[in-house]
Amino acid sequence: METPLTEHIRPGHPSPDLAAYQKLGGYQALRRALTEMTPTEVIEAVKDSNLRGRGGAGFPAGLKWSLVPSGDDAPRQRYLVCNADEMEPGTFKDRYLIEGNPHQLLEGIMLAAYAIKADTAYIFLRAEYTCSERTLREAIAELFAENLLGDNILGSNYNLNIHLHTSAGRYICGEETALLNALEGKRAVPRAKPPFPPQVGLWGQPTIVQNVETLCCVPHIINHGADWFKGLSKTNNSGTKIYGVSGRVKRPGLWELPLGTTLREIIEEHAGGMLDGYKFRGVIPGGASTDFLVEEHLDLPLDYETVAAAGSRLGTGTMIVLDDRTCPIAMVHNLETFFARESCGWCTPCRDGLPWIEKTLSAIEEGRGVASDIDLLHQHSRMLGPGRTFCAFAPGAVEPLQSALKYFADDFEQHISEKRCPYKHLQS
Amino acid sequence: MSPEERQEIEHEIACYPYKQAVCVDALKILQKHRGWVSDEAVKEVAEILEMSPSEVDSVATFYNLIYRQPTGRHVIHVCDSISCWVMGCGSICEHLKKRLGINMGETTPDGRFTLLPIVCLGACDKAPAMMVGKTTHENLTPETIDALLEKLP
Amino acid sequence: MATITIDGKSYQADASQNLLQTALQLGFDLPYFCWHPAMGSVGACRQCAVRQFRDDDDTTGMIVMACMVPVSDGLRISIDDPEAKEFRKGVVEWLMTNHPHDCAVCDEGGECHLQDMTVMAGHSKRRYRFQKRTHRNQYLGPFINHEMNRCIQCYRCVRFYKDYAGGRDLDVFSSRNRVYFGRHEEGVLENPFSGNLVEVCPTGVFTDKPFKAQPTRKWDLSTAASICPHCSLGCNTIVGERYGKFRRVLNRYHHDLNGYFLCDRGRFGSAFVNSDKRSRQPQWRENGQTVSLDKQTITDLLATEILDGKKVIGIGSPRASMEANYALRTLVGEDAFFNGLSENDAAISKQIISIYQHTHIASLRDAAESDAVFVLGEDLTNTAPRLALALRQAVRNTPLEDADKLKIPRWHARAVADVIQHRHGPLHLASIAATQLDDIATSRHLAAPADLARIGFAIAHELDSDAPAVANLTSEQAAYAKQVAHDLRQAKRPLVVAGSSLGSVALVQAAGQITKALKQNEARISLIVAEANTLGVALLGDKSISSAIQEKADTIIVLENNIFRRSTDHLINRMLKSANCVITIDHLENATTQQAHASLPAATFTEASGTSINNEGRAQRSFQVVLASDPVQASWRWLRDLMVAANKQQTGAWETLDDVLASLVTEFPKLAKLSEVAPNSKWRQSSQKVARASRRSGGRTAILATVHEPKPPSDPDAPLSFTMEGNPASSSTALNNRYWSPGWNSVQALNQYQQEIGGPLRGGDPGICLFEKKRRQQRVVY
Numbered sequence A: 001m002e003t004p005l006t007e008h009i010r011p012g013h014p015s016p017d018l019a020a021y022q023k024l025g026g027y028q029a030l031r032r033a034l035t036e037m038t039p040t041e042v043i044e045a046v047k048d049s050n051l052r053g054r055g056g057a058g059f060p061a062g063l064k065w066s067l068v069p070s071g072d073d074a075p076r077q078r079y080l081v082c083n084a085d086e087m088e089p090g091t092f093k094d095r096y097l098i099e100g101n102p103h104q105l106l107e108g109i110m111l112a113a114y115a116i117k118a119d120t121a122y123i124f125l126r127a128e129y130t131c132s133e134r135t136l137r138e139a140i141a142e143l144f145a146e147n148l149l150g151d152n153i154l155g156s157n158y159n160l161n162i163h164l165h166t167s168a169g170r171y172i173c174g175e176e177t178a179l180l181n182a183l184e185g186k187r188a189v190p191r192a193k194p195p196f197p198p199q200v201g202l203w204g205q206p207t208i209v210q211n212v213e214t215l216c217c218v219p220h221i222i223n224h225g226a227d228w229f230k231g232l233s234k235t236n237n238s239g240t241k242i243y244g245v246s247g248r249v250k251r252p253g254l255w256e257l258p259l260g261t262t263l264r265e266i267i268e269e270h271a272g273g274m275l276d277g278y279k280f281r282g283v284i285p286g287g288a289s290t291d292f293l294v295e296e297h298l299d300l301p302l303d304y305e306t307v308a309a310a311g312s313r314l315g316t317g318t319m320i321v322l323d324d325r326t327c328p329i330a331m332v333h334n335l336e337t338f339f340a341r342e343s344c345g346w347c348t349p350c351r352d353g354l355p356w357i358e359k360t361l362s363a364i365e366e367g368r369g370v371a372s373d374i375d376l377l378h379q380h381s382r383m384l385g386p387g388r389t390f391c392a393f394a395p396g397a398v399e400p401l402q403s404a405l406k407y408f409a410d411d412f413e414q415h416i417s418e419k420r421c422p423y424k425h426l427q428s
Numbered sequence B: 001m002s003p004e005e006r007q008e009i010e011h012e013i014a015c016y017p018y019k020q021a022v023c024v025d026a027l028k029i030l031q032k033h034r035g036w037v038s039d040e041a042v043k044e045v046a047e048i049l050e051m052s053p054s055e056v057d058s059v060a061t062f063y064n065l066i067y068r069q070p071t072g073r074h075v076i077h078v079c080d081s082i083s084c085w086v087m088g089c090g091s092i093c094e095h096l097k098k099r100l101g102i103n104m105g106e107t108t109p110d111g112r113f114t115l116l117p118i119v120c121l122g123a124c125d126k127a128p129a130m131m132v133g134k135t136t137h138e139n140l141t142p143e144t145i146d147a148l149l150e151k152l153p
Numbered sequence C: 001m002a003t004i005t006i007d008g009k010s011y012q013a014d015a016s017q018n019l020l021q022t023a024l025q026l027g028f029d030l031p032y033f034c035w036h037p038a039m040g041s042v043g044a045c046r047q048c049a050v051r052q053f054r055d056d057d058d059t060t061g062m063i064v065m066a067c068m069v070p071v072s073d074g075l076r077i078s079i080d081d082p083e084a085k086e087f088r089k090g091v092v093e094w095l096m097t098n099h100p101h102d103c104a105v106c107d108e109g110g111e112c113h114l115q116d117m118t119v120m121a122g123h124s125k126r127r128y129r130f131q132k133r134t135h136r137n138q139y140l141g142p143f144i145n146h147e148m149n150r151c152i153q154c155y156r157c158v159r160f161y162k163d164y165a166g167g168r169d170l171d172v173f174s175s176r177n178r179v180y181f182g183r184h185e186e187g188v189l190e191n192p193f194s195g196n197l198v199e200v201c202p203t204g205v206f207t208d209k210p211f212k213a214q215p216t217r218k219w220d221l222s223t224a225a226s227i228c229p230h231c232s233l234g235c236n237t238i239v240g241e242r243y244g245k246f247r248r249v250l251n252r253y254h255h256d257l258n259g260y261f262l263c264d265r266g267r268f269g270s271a272f273v274n275s276d277k278r279s280r281q282p283q284w285r286e287n288g289q290t291v292s293l294d295k296q297t298i299t300d301l302l303a304t305e306i307l308d309g310k311k312v313i314g315i316g317s318p319r320a321s322m323e324a325n326y327a328l329r330t331l332v333g334e335d336a337f338f339n340g341l342s343e344n345d346a347a348i349s350k351q352i353i354s355i356y357q358h359t360h361i362a363s364l365r366d367a368a369e370s371d372a373v374f375v376l377g378e379d380l381t382n383t384a385p386r387l388a389l390a391l392r393q394a395v396r397n398t399p400l401e402d403a404d405k406l407k408i409p410r411w412h413a414r415a416v417a418d419v420i421q422h423r424h425g426p427l428h429l430a431s432i433a434a435t436q437l438d439d440i441a442t443s444r445h446l447a448a449p450a451d452l453a454r455i456g457f458a459i460a461h462e463l464d465s466d467a468p469a470v471a472n473l474t475s476e477q478a479a480y481a482k483q484v485a486h487d488l489r490q491a492k493r494p495l496v497v498a499g500s501s502l503g504s505v506a507l508v509q510a511a512g513q514i515t516k517a518l519k520q521n522e523a524r525i526s527l528i529v530a531e532a533n534t535l536g537v538a539l540l541g542d543k544s545i546s547s548a549i550q551e552k553a554d555t556i557i558v559l560e561n562n563i564f565r566r567s568t569d570h571l572i573n574r575m576l577k578s579a580n581c582v583i584t585i586d587h588l589e590n591a592t593t594q595q596a597h598a599s600l601p602a603a604t605f606t607e608a609s610g611t612s613i614n615n616e617g618r619a620q621r622s623f624q625v626v627l628a629s630d631p632v633q634a635s636w637r638w639l640r641d642l643m644v645a646a647n648k649q650q651t652g653a654w655e656t657l658d659d660v661l662a663s664l665v666t667e668f669p670k671l672a673k674l675s676e677v678a679p680n681s682k683w684r685q686s687s688q689k690v691a692r693a694s695r696r697s698g699g700r701t702a703i704l705a706t707v708h709e710p711k712p713p714s715d716p717d718a719p720l721s722f723t724m725e726g727n728p729a730s731s732s733t734a735l736n737n738r739y740w741s742p743g744w745n746s747v748q749a750l751n752q753y754q755q756e757i758g759g760p761l762r763g764g765d766p767g768i769c770l771f772e773k774k775r776r777q778q779r780v781v782y
């Protein structure tokens, strides 16, 4: 089984420096692209590979790059932005990739920037990742020192600068248009779409925003080709995926596995199954803003379409397991507290609906729920759905709620009828 | 504004086509040196970036990690997001509150610690986790917390 | 044009608009908050939800925000859709979770968009059972009251204040359900257009503080259409009265002029009409003694001073109405009438009138639509504030073309802002000192007035070599002239602005030359004069104060004019001292009235109807709304009384404003249109006058009424009644004194008064341009 993204990552050990990375074949892809390929050919290669965004939405990367206007009257200034905001609760994969092998990401950034003819790239890193910040700063400095960044890279006439921007903490910054506002030094409120960033992005110029993991795939695609990349997956999605598990399992962690690995394999084999004394009740498969999957879904291969067909989303592929001694309502309450707190405050449903949801869940959890609360929650999860809010934040926020209402309906009823949380005494 | 602060801000300005873009960076730089962002600091940032104090404060108050109130020497951010919650961050918070004698959002009277919640730190596989200053601490137990706090000045 | 289907019925709609605007225009009651016709759509409030279907076969459709949907041919939507309705109701319910429900004590109550939308969306039962969050309020200065708890976070205030008016001291703070709209710290709002927050805010967060001092419900106000007296632009206003006192000024929409917004001087500058310092009695001064006399006594006394045989001169006023000035001119005769302007102002006005014979004059809307602007000498924020606001919109036009290229509709304010960012189109400012438009200026050129004029002529020469060249330009001046000329030449709709504030005829001449040199069809000029009726009085007579000073008069009548401002103290003193009798007619004491032997208390603009001519030569009628307490009366009535007393008005004394106007237009055929500016006093709609008081007036007011009420006052001058008897609304836009429509009690009822939203008023915008204008194609400006 090939694990191109994590092959050279050894937790607990320093990440490969520039020399070591190059020895491992690093920057071969960049060399190849700059000397043998036109930007369009790079885009085509990525398009052929069927690489889809790993930041949550799963949009095909090559297709996105090809939306950058070309032609004589197209804007000269373009930007590439690496989305390293990773604030989705339960998600910890990008940090692993950055700290484990920063040059792999930087090479991916350079290739993507070359493909869209950008001369400036920004890495948008969340504030709390101070270790990642150090790692990246050092790696970027190495590149500048070796003239691998800056003007006339590898004698190709291609110029590129990479700047690292560290944010100041705000989940919505991960949403790509809010991220652009944050990079412009503004409040990170999402922008209207359309126009999409490839048309109107950073400072009004065409901009591509791509997740860390997505970009890390690019050097390997250029090195080994689209077919190889497609072959990595177990299903018709391409490539590998960094899957992660947290919660009461024996070995929480991250594994690079073929896309389409089953939920059961990940939880039972890689994560070692549930902790002794705990039973599996459900899982949020791809970060906080995805719908619960339950027992009946354990044998589903986790790829974009299959998870969607099961009523959830692959999201970031990092899952949080719900065990039988944790109250599902309290769990959803924790999630909605997060979302209510992180709402940017721009649109009404999210700004004022989520706090209501949060307070209602809190009331139910504390035994103050009333029968009509269930309808109210159903209504809210409907009214915060796609299209009704300004951005995808709120629709994501109600995904765990709407699925909890479906799968854990009895728990809701019980809380309300018994006026207490039946799980309280189970907590250790 | 100290020459050092100014220099760091100027360095950031060079990375962006427009001055205003470094608003968050500039606030963070002053906060790094001063512990928090006072009204005075907001005005200083406004001046250097040719913004108005209201414009700067509008940005400053949006971001969670810009402190607009004085903080203690060490800011303890306890992750209360989902994985840490499942793994019992509730009791970690309780322990910290009891030990420090303060509530979330407060600073100890001796000015040593400020206690704040934070969203997922990306340490979900090693939950519960917290961040003290710039360092993340993982797999927390009341004992490891006590040992850690002892060591901090 | 596009054919769209709403709930199964098809309609014709304008494809350049968004669906919300279209639906409102078609008469649908679709609720909204964040959208504003002048500021476009941002999709924040999510109130305007409808269901959109892909095509005829699509029965599922999806919920969309009407304000974000472009109208296109074949568009199919449902407003009645149950889920869309449920959602709209839900949005108000959310907004109400933290709203204090303090309508009873809220100044917005009764004219609150939030109230209207709550009813419209059908939210009536409170389900939210948790605590509300509360905010602290800020002191924002003497004009604007702040009550943040009422906020529904539509972001309109900051969008107006920052994005539209260029203010930098009001902003949004914090995030999630704690967003706060205010200042970084308490203090007076700095932007000179802050008063519009009162009308822009859909609820009671920002309210009119002076108005609040004596709270009055909208329905208890008597209102009349008025014209702002505070600069030469002639913005249209609605003035409100209660219990005999002036209460407030609201914007009165005029498509070509002020549109939706006023400046703070216009909104808050009229408290003087209620002042204790008003002279309310005729006064007679002799040997250092001042005595108050009654009307009859003083007119009889003064009649002897103006009898035939005495040399009487009259000094008119740029702030008095056409009727008052004309009455004075009638009393003293053509030769003895002086327009009351300073020598410079008179010369400049003459110059302007001559330029207007052959140049296209810019309305405020034209200014906002221009794509390159050169301001020569004026500090517009002080001399014509509403024009400064228009220019803030003008600088958006060039970068907006980039949005056009990307097919982003102009109403899509958020996307447009992302495209244009901080870029501005050309605005060149040449002035003597810094101005408040400097922040958006492409260039700022500081020089003395004479040099400014030279620059102006140099630009004209640059544009057209037939215009005379200017000798001895410095290389810097030459380069500047080239740059400005270049930008004006490149533009499709260039605008040149100048005016009288520096007292330089040459400046105005230069501006005229530049405009003449511009070959574009759409080139326009905007010339600013000092006061509301400066051009009007200049049209009645061209002799200035300087000529008056040459005269040796027995009696001098000064109409609404502190003439010490028009010449040197020395010359004015000498003139006044040399006369036997100085008569002033004015409403506040000033240096001139203090020198008068007789001062007669004049009605203010709120207390008398009258006509004035703005800086573009647009004649407009302003209507009385406050009853003047006897003996205060319109200046023309004082002059009429004097004439009657001195037996000077032989052919039947003037009784009404119509009578004065009739004489005026007979004598000045060129001004014939003045009598058509607004309906005359005989005008009736369904045989009734238009009611100043609202249909709902009464209520609390009735408590104070005695059973034997006096006969209500009548108004001989205007087709308006002083009571609620009459029509609640008028079919003549010149008389429009309130916006109301069933279900729409706030200022947003205005939508129902326009031909298309943001476009001209139904029935045409009031006022008549005396100088022929080429009209531009009607467009909505964002």
Ligand SMILES: Cc1cc2nc3c(=O)[nH]c(=O)nc-3n(C[C@H](O)[C@H](O)[C@H](O)COP(=O)(O)O)c2cc1C
Pocket: A052, A053, A054, A055, A056, A057, A058, A059, A061, A083, A084, A085, A086, A087, A088, A171, A172, A173, A174, A175, A176, A177, A209, A210, A211, A212, A214, A215, A391, A392, A393, A396
């Ligand atoms: C509320 C919200 C938060 C998001 N947070 C992140 C994030 O932290 N990191 C990320 O890569 N993408 C995040 N996304 C997705 C981005 O908007 C965007 O789709 C992504 O960065 C594109 O990159 P990709 O196609 O490589 O995934 C978020 C989206 C939403 C709606």
Ligand code: SF4
Pocket: A172, A190, A342, A343, A344, A345, A346, A347, A348, A350, A351, A389, A390, A391, A392, A393, A394, A395
């Ligand atoms: S859904 Fe609305 S309030 Fe929530 S984050 Fe998006 S834009 Fe902001």
Ligand code: FES
Pocket: C020, C031, C032, C033, C034, C035, C042, C043, C044, C045, C046, C047, C048, C065, C066, C067, C068
């Ligand atoms: S008016 Fe449409 S979202 Fe506010």
